Amino acid sequence: MEIFFTILILTLVVSLSGVATRILPFQVPLPLMQILLGALLAWPTFGLHVDFNPELFLVLFIPPLLFADGWKTPTREFIHHGREIIGLALMLVLVTVVGIGYLIYWMVPGIPLIPAFALAAVLSPTDAVALSGIVGEGRIPKKIMGILQGEALMNDASGLVSLKFAVAVAMGTMVFTVGGATFEFMKVAVGGLLAGIAVSLLYGRSLRLMSRWSGDEPATQIVLLFLLPFASYLIAEHIGVSGILAAVAAGMTITRSGVMRTAPLAMRLRANSVWAMLEFVFNGMVFLMLGLQLPGILQTSLAAAEIDPNVETWMLFMDIILVYFALILVRFLWLWAMKNISLRFLKKKPMEFGSYSTRELLIASFAGVRGAITLAGVLSIPLFLPDGSAFPARYELVFIAAGVILVSLLVGVVMLPILLRHVEVTDHAQAHKEERLARSTTAEVAIVAIQKMEERLLTDTNENIDDQLIKEVSSRVIGNLRRRADGRDDAGNSEMEENLERRFRLAALRSERAELYHLRATQQISNETLQKMLHDLDLLEALLIEKS
Structure with a gap:
């Protein structure tokens, strides 16, 4: 019963977090509000304690969120920005692991080189979900946001694979070689993508068979769709490839397979509503869980720092600031280098970075906020080595990673609105022409x-x-x-006419609905007739509202 009540409390808090952000006299991004509420719940006064199992967290929350992001990502745009995404999601991750790893080893006393690489690996993935929560949908120019979303989809896998290598070397279970690491990464990445595509295509065939047997019943099909990201993730992990990339590939494949396009209308309408609700709850749970862990991380790390003669408390907080700004500097310099490489060597077909101004480079740099994957990754580092001794400086790794997440969110809240001021997000003339x-x-x-x-x-x-x-x-x-x-x-008059007709139709539908309830109240129609007629009216109203 305790687990059940805990889930109910967390779900309630996630639901109320959106209300809390609206009633405050000042604007607080939803992710920060959820982190704050989680920290308050974990405070000794309330005493809500939730054991954080990183492996369970990755399986429960990450696959559906990445699947939904992959579902919404246009495949053509993703392929079009392939060079930019690879440059950030693969090359920048490697540069970050090596460069920031050596910086942490040199700067932070008590952290050996391999654990420093592990910390740099978990700090390399960015979080597009947290970014959208900070700045809102549609606030960042499309030419930047499209690349950032593609990067966030792919760099989770490269960061976690790098972490896996670092931990394996620290545990003494493998010897690092460049050739071996490259082969292992390619196997994990390509295998994960192929596994996700295969599971998604198999799902599409199964759904068509299920449609023949169950008719156009949307509930069965939506439940199967909900299970798809978990199936992709678990199957990929079982065969030893990236479950994260499998979930992403499944989401992107499902849009190209024609399953949703040929699905019944009722399923399409309900599936969109169900996924919107699940995304909100799962995103909220991710940041709430982060907040719930913060008091414990803070207490444990500070207590360990007092015992460690090589570390002072103030140094831990300074390490967080220095590591964060080092990440921003490395990211900015990498983007600047890719811009100049594109302008100098790729003149016939330059990358998108070639057209970036300095402000846009800064936007892309500060937009690289850290989130749930970083927390799950650092908490997955083992407590002990095979010989029974403690994993070197684990408390420092966890403290710095959690601090960098918070600082990246806070700095993003301040810097991104300033950088985005007076920035044209969309080309309204082009959008109007396309429409x-x-x-x-x-x-x-x-x-x-x-x-x-x-x-x-x-x-x-x-x-x-x-x-x-x-x-x-x-x-x-x-x-x-x-x-x-x-x-x-004369598109304006045509659009005005259609909008006016839509308003009349909506007014008619709503009056019909009221009359149906009146007929049922006066027992002129049965409840079954009422529900059938209401269902038809709801579908019509949903279509009319969707077009408005």
Whole structure:
């Protein structure tokens, strides 16, 4: 019962965190609010203690979140930015592990070289979820955000694989060689991607079979969709490849497989709602768990620092600041170097970095905030070595990693709004042009489809419909579409007409719903009829609202 009550309390706090950010007189990003609430719950006054199992945390929270991010990531844009993403998610991670690892070894007393590499490895992954929570959706220019999201999807795997190598060397279970590490990384990364693609394609085939057996029942299909990221992750981990990349690949594959495009309308509508709710809860749980661990990490680390003669308490806090700004400096210099390499050696097909201004380089640098993967990674470092002795400086590694997460969030809250001031996020003229093109082209295609349907209905003897009625309805629908197709110079009036018609239809639907409840109250219709009619009205209203 204690576990059940704990889950209920955490879910309630996650739900109320969004309300808390709105009622405060000053703006606090949602991730920081959830971390603060978690720390308050773990304070001795409340005494809520949740044991943090890093392996369970990775399995429970990370696959669905990465799957959802992969689902929303356009595959074409991801491939288009492939060079930039590889440069950040692979090369920058290696530079960070080596450079920051040696810096930590040189700067922080008591941390040997291999544990320093382990700390640098867990600090290398960035967190796009935390970034969106800080600045909000759509605040960072698309040409930057697209690369940052792709980087965050991929560098989790490279950072955790680097951590695995460092821990294995520290534990004495393997000897590090460049060739062996490169082969192992390629095996883990490529194998994870292939595993995710294979599981996702197999799921698509299974879903079609299930649709034949269960009909268009959306509940079964949504539950299967919810299990897909966990299946991808667990299968990949079982065969010894990256479960994180498998979850990402599954999310990106599901959008290209046509499963959602051909799924029943009810499933598409419900799946979007269910995933939006799950994302909110899981994201909130991640930051709440981070907050819950902070008091314990702080207490344990400070107590260990008092015992360690080589470490003073103030030095731990200074180490956090120095390590964080070293990460920012390395990231900025790497982006600057990639910009200059692109301008000098890739003139025919330059990378996106080649067009970045200094401000945009700074935005991309401070946007590299750390989050859940960093915490899970550092807490997964073993407590003891095989000989029974304590893992070297583990408390310092955990303290510095947790501190860097907090500092990156706090500095991002301050710096990113300043850097983003007066920055044009989207090209409104281009977006308006694309929208007009899409509206016009789709209208022309729809007119052809309606004309064909009219011809079929007029020649079909099985359709017991008056020919005049067919032509009248067809002409009315084609007339509306024709105004949209021909309205290239008057798109505003066409859009205004459609919006006005939508408002009238919504008003009619809502009055119909009220009348249905009245008919049920006066016992003129049964509850079954009421539910069926309400379901139809809800689907229509959802479609109308989605278009508005």
